[in-house]
Structure formats: C-alpha cells, structure tokens
Amino acid sequence: MMKALHIPLLAATFILAAPAGALAQSGHDHHGSHGASRAAAPPAASDHSEGTVRKVDKTAGKITIAHGPLPRLDMPPMTMAFAVADAAMLEQVKTGDSIRFIADKVGSTFTVVELERLP
DSSP states (O other): OHHHHHHHHHHHHHHHHHHHHHHHHHHHHHHHHHHHHOOOOOOOGGGOEEEEEEEEETTTTEEEEEEOOBGGGTBOSEEEEEEESSGGGGGSOOTTOEEEEEEEEETTEEEEEEEEEOO
C-alpha cells in the first residue's frame, strides 16, 4: 500500500518539475541571445533635442548645452556638459548658438553624436 502512494507522488513531482525546467532553459536561451544581439539603436527623428550652447571647450573636447528633454536618454531639461563624437562639431558652434542635436551614452560618457546649428 505504501509503494502505491510513492509512485503517483513521484510521477506528479516529475510532471510539475518539467515545466519549471523548460522555463528555466527558455529564459537562459533568451538571456544569452539578448546580450549577444544587443546593439545601439540608430538615431530616430524623435531622438533630436534642441538647446542653446553655453560653452565650447575645444581643449577638453566638450560642449555645455542648456537643453530640453533628451528622449534617447530619458533625461529632463537641464544644462550639462557633453563630450562630442567628433571634435569638428566644436568648430561649427559658439556660445549662444541655438542647436539641434542627439545625445547618447557612449560607454559611460554622455556624448553628442549629431549636431546642427539652427538659424
């Protein structure tokens, strides 16, 4: 009589454990492929922000911008210094210029990756 109870209990344990194992494997595969295929998204029109140049520091390769919201970085309006992806960007602008730009996080640095001076 005791053996009869163990067999159904053992079978139920395997049946209940199988989906958990399958889910764990599925989650692991998804996690592995997510990290391997993760790449920076190309800029979209909604990634552009506008601002005013407060300072151009060619020596440090930085530009300080009083900007509106930065959708790509989920950042509210503020004034902050950014690195630039290309030092030539700093030749295009001066303090007081209105600009349209895209900022992104490159490594651990907030960086202007596109810059256009507005008329």
